[in-house]
Structure formats: C-alpha cells, structure tokens
Amino acid sequence: MSATSGVARRDEDEVCPVCKSSRYLNPNMRFLINPECYHKMCESCVDRIFSSGPSSCPVAGCRKTLRKNKFRQQTFEDIGVEREVDIRRRVMQVLNRREEEFDSKRAYDDFLEQREEIIANLVSGIDVVKTEAKLKRYATDNVQSIRTNQALEVEESQSFQARMTLEQEEARLRRQAAREEYENERREMQAGRNDFLLRLAAGSPADAAAIAREGHKVLLKKSSARRSEEDRIRQKQAALRGTDVKRTASLLNTADTAGTTDTGLVKGLRKIKAPEPEKPYDPFDGMVPEKHDYYTLQDYYPSAYLDKIRKDTRMQAGGYDLREYYSRSLMEAFAGLGVSIAEEVAQRDATSMLGRSKPASTESAAMAAVGNTVASENAT
Structure with a gap:
C-alpha cells in the first residue's frame, strides 16, 4: 500500500467523537479543531453546539470552554505538530525581541535559547501555569515594545514583498529588452550585410576596404551605445539598493527608540537613553554680548582728551560711540590675563630638554668615532 492510499484510508476512517459520523459515509464531511483543546469534530456539530454561544467541549473528560469563532481547519496531519506550531x-x-536591542550577540543567543526552552515547556506540559504567568506578566509590562517590533516585522515583510515584486518586474523588463535588442541587432546585421553586398557589387574593388572600415565603425558605435545602456541599468540598481539600506537604517533607529522594561524574564537588553531635549537656538553659540571675565565696561571714563570728543558734534554726527573705544582699549589691556605663564614656561623647558638630548647623543657618537680612529692609527 502506498503512502497516499494510507493517508486517504485514514481520512475515510475519521469519525466525529460527538455524532459518530464517518467520512466513509459522508465524503464531504469537514472536520474542525479548536486551539483550546485540539479535539476534532465535524462542522455540523460545531454549528449545532456553539452557534448559540460559548459552551464546554463535548468530548468526554474535556471541560474547556470553546467558542465557534476559534474553530478552524487542521493544517498539519499530526495534531501534535499543529499544537506545537500554534504555541510557537x-x-x-510576545517574545519578539530583535538582535539590535541587546548588548551583545551572546545576550541575544541566550534570549533565543530561553525562548526555545519556554516553547518546549509549553509543548511538553512542564510548569505550564508558571510559564504562562511569566509570559502574561511580560506581555503586560512590555506592550509598547511588542507592538513596535510587530510593526517593524510587518514593515519589513511588506518591504521584502515590494522588493521581490520590483526585482521580478525588472527581470521581466530586462528579458524583454534583451529579446528586442537581439531582434533589432539581427535585423540591422542582415540589413547591413545586404547593403554591404550591394555596395560591393556596385562599386569597384578599390572601394572594398573603405566600405569595410565604414561598417566596422557602425558596429563600434552600436556596441558603445549598448555599454552605455548597461551602465545606466547598473546605476539604477545601485540606487535601489541604497534606498533599501536607508530603509533598513530607519527601521533600526525606530527599534532603538522603543522603550524597554526589564521584568526579569529577558536579560541583556541594551539600556535605552531618552534623547536630550533640543536646546533653543543660540546665534552666539554660548557667548553673551557685553559680558567680560576681567572687567566691566562703564558708560563714562574721565579723560580730558575724550571729554572734548564727547562734546564735539562733528565726531558724534557719523554715529561714533565712545563705548566702542572703551571696549577695544580694555580688551587689549586685559587680553594677556587668560594666558598661564607657568604652563608656557614648563612647556618651553620640556622642549629645550628634548633639544639638548639630541646634540648630546650626537656628541657622544662623534667622540666614539674619534676614539676608534685613534686606536686604528696606533695599531698601524
């Protein structure tokens, strides 16, 4: 018996545990399951029992409350695989953390291992109540991050589908353009060959070389145009890839701004710092006009020379202000107070010591060279 016939035989042997109807007697019978208990029953029993509202599972020994809108067709043949897929x-x-949310690759790997352990416990029925409580508490404390990551997954999926559609359309257009180009080249080559033969037949043998050179120039011009078109297509593809990179960067930045709450279930999450509020625009970049560290500018300074200028209307007619002279003079007078003489002296001494060390080494090398010369002369 083949595998296909075995599966068909098992389908025929399926019996509804409620009405005891068999698919052998009713080939059009549809069986539905509910993810609460995964007990299989026929569609007519589901309509009859659960149309009026939630009710207990009619299978003996099962006391779970089921709802009609939760029933669906079974996807996998093995009900255990169906249950594991739903749990996963x-x-x-809920545990949809992304790699960029962790401090290191090791922390992300530990998170994946922990998630698989939770799935295995729920599938095997180990500490189900405790595990479900942890998941519920984590989902309550991290609603914002879960929704943000779900939105990112949807956006990535849509972007991937759009990119695949665009690539398929571009591939179709390239194939169509290649076919058209091949047909055009074939027609042009045939027309050029016919024209070449006609010109050779009408011309003299001396014109054969000139006609051949002219045909070669035409082929070179066409190949150059083809290369230009290929370069344009490559630049367009590079621009599309750059757009995808920018979109991925924006997705990562969005994931970085999502807040995290450490509930003790997930370890190694990167601490997200709230961005600092933007400071008001300062056109002077922190510099306060009319503010000085060593002096205070006054409106009047007694001076016999300046008193004459202050009373002279010819000096004041052009808008001249003596405060500008006061400010410039005081700034020049106090300009050197911000310089540390001790630091400059220390730096100068350090530079001089370095300069002296080099001549000393040179001098010792010269003395050694003289000593070697004298020794060689004595030996001679």
Whole structure:
C-alpha cells in the first residue's frame, strides 16, 4: 500500500467523537479543531453546539470552554505538530525581541535559547501555569515594545514583498529588452550585410576596404551605445539598493527608540537613553554680548582728551560711540590675563630638554668615532 492510499484510508476512517459520523459515509464531511483543546469534530456539530454561544467541549473528560469563532481547519496531519506550531507562533509574538536591542550577540543567543526552552515547556506540559504567568506578566509590562517590533516585522515583510515584486518586474523588463535588442541587432546585421553586398557589387574593388572600415565603425558605435545602456541599468540598481539600506537604517533607529522594561524574564537588553531635549537656538553659540571675565565696561571714563570728543558734534554726527573705544582699549589691556605663564614656561623647558638630548647623543657618537680612529692609527 502506498503512502497516499494510507493517508486517504485514514481520512475515510475519521469519525466525529460527538455524532459518530464517518467520512466513509459522508465524503464531504469537514472536520474542525479548536486551539483550546485540539479535539476534532465535524462542522455540523460545531454549528449545532456553539452557534448559540460559548459552551464546554463535548468530548468526554474535556471541560474547556470553546467558542465557534476559534474553530478552524487542521493544517498539519499530526495534531501534535499543529499544537506545537500554534504555541510557537503565540510565544514568538510576545517574545519578539530583535538582535539590535541587546548588548551583545551572546545576550541575544541566550534570549533565543530561553525562548526555545519556554516553547518546549509549553509543548511538553512542564510548569505550564508558571510559564504562562511569566509570559502574561511580560506581555503586560512590555506592550509598547511588542507592538513596535510587530510593526517593524510587518514593515519589513511588506518591504521584502515590494522588493521581490520590483526585482521580478525588472527581470521581466530586462528579458524583454534583451529579446528586442537581439531582434533589432539581427535585423540591422542582415540589413547591413545586404547593403554591404550591394555596395560591393556596385562599386569597384578599390572601394572594398573603405566600405569595410565604414561598417566596422557602425558596429563600434552600436556596441558603445549598448555599454552605455548597461551602465545606466547598473546605476539604477545601485540606487535601489541604497534606498533599501536607508530603509533598513530607519527601521533600526525606530527599534532603538522603543522603550524597554526589564521584568526579569529577558536579560541583556541594551539600556535605552531618552534623547536630550533640543536646546533653543543660540546665534552666539554660548557667548553673551557685553559680558567680560576681567572687567566691566562703564558708560563714562574721565579723560580730558575724550571729554572734548564727547562734546564735539562733528565726531558724534557719523554715529561714533565712545563705548566702542572703551571696549577695544580694555580688551587689549586685559587680553594677556587668560594666558598661564607657568604652563608656557614648563612647556618651553620640556622642549629645550628634548633639544639638548639630541646634540648630546650626537656628541657622544662623534667622540666614539674619534676614539676608534685613534686606536686604528696606533695599531698601524
């Protein structure tokens, strides 16, 4: 018996545990399951029992409350695989942390291992109540980050689908353009060959070389135009890849701004710092006009020379202000107070010591060279 016939035989042997109807007697019978208990029953029993509202599972020994809108068709043949897939999907919707949210790759790997351990416990029925309580508390404390990551997954999926559609359309257009180009080249080559033969037949043998050179120039011009078109296509593809990189960077920045709450379930999360509020625009970059460290500018300084200028209307007619002279003079007078003489002296001494060390080494080398010369002369 083949595998296909075995599966068909098992389908025929399926019996509804409620009405005891068999698919052997009713080939059009549809079986539905509910993710609460995964007990299989026929569609007619589901309509009859759960149409009026939630009710207990009619299977003997099962006391779980079921709802009609939760029933669905079975995807996998093995009900255990069906249950494991549902559990995995539900856990991964809650524990949907991304790698960029962790301090290191090791912390992210530990998170993946912890998530698989939680899934295995729920599938095997180990500490189910405790594990479900942890998941519920984590989902309550991290609602914002879970929603943000879910939105990122949806956006990435849509971007991937759009990119795949665009690439398929571009591939179709490239194939169509290649076919058209091949047909055009074939027609042009045939027309050029016919024209070449006609010109050779009408011309003299001396014109054969000139006609051949002219045909070669035409081919070179066409190949140059083809290369230009290929370069344009490559630049367009590079621009599309750059757009995808920018979109990925924006997604990562969005994930970085998502807040995190450490509930004790997930370890190694990167601490997110709230961005500092933007400071008001300062056109002077922190510099306060009319503020000085060593003096205070006054409106009047007694001076016999300046008193004459202050009373002279010819000096004041052009808008001249003596405060500008006061400010410039005081700034020049106090300009050197911000210089540390001790630091400059120390730096100068250090530089002089370095300068002296080099001549000393040179001098010792010269004395050694003289000593070697004298020794060689004595030996001679």
